[in-house]
Amino acid sequence: MKTLRTKLSRDLWHHRGQVLSIAAEVRSAEALSLTDDAQRSAGGITVRSESAGTILFLPERSGRMVGTGEPIMVIGSLDRMDVVVDALSEDALTIRPGQRVHFAGWEGADSIQGRVRYVEPSAFTKRSALGVEEQRVNVVIELPGSVAGLGDGFRVETAIVVHATAGVLTVPVSSVFRDEGAWTVFAVVDDRLEKRPVGLGARSSEMVEVISGLVEGHEVIRYPGAGMENGVLVAR
DSSP, X not given: OHHHHHHHHHHHHHHHHHHHHHHHHHHHHHHXXXXXXXXXXHHOXXXXXXXXXXXXXXXXXXXXOOXXXXXOOEEEOGGGOEEEEEEEHHHHTTOOTTXXXXXXSSTTGGGOEEEEEEXXXXXXXXXXXXXXXXXXXXXXXXXXXXXXXXXXXXXXXXXXXXXXXXXXXXXXXXXXXXXXXXXXXXXXXXXXXXXXXXXXXXXXXXXXXXXXXXXXXXXXXXXXXXXXXXXXXXXX
């Protein structure tokens, strides 16, 4: 008797699955019957979006059956776009929400300023143009409303302001070198070279802040050579 009950139970579950499958087919047929072939060929079936926006992408352009849950288009609002840039993980340590961002790469970009919204907490590996694997972090930047001409997936150039001080003295990074454990420059005083230790502050890829050792108006050698010494006459 136990074996019989088990067999009956299995048969019932099997028939129940068949009933559910047939019911799904009936619902699908009812949906297709809302319009006939002629109506579908002439005007298609109206599909309404849950929100207003602009069509950004059509995954499939040819006519075919669409499966349940399969996207037929991607819709977004161009008035609420963010810019996502990937920064080196060591640079991302200095990036904070609220920092100003300057744009370049298209006409009118100089007049637009964004703000860092947030820095993603997880890094990923990306191969550089030189073939070097780098750890990078996505930085999400918010735009000041709608930007004319800028669309989804566009390429832009960005500069994130991580440090800003008014009225600072700067010299090219290429002017500074290490000498006996101190940062040093070759200044030009009375047409002769003078080696001067300097105190440095914040720096970028091109310029470095000088907080001691020089004053405004001092000339420095931009690319000091190995043979330069104190007192050498500078030809002009």
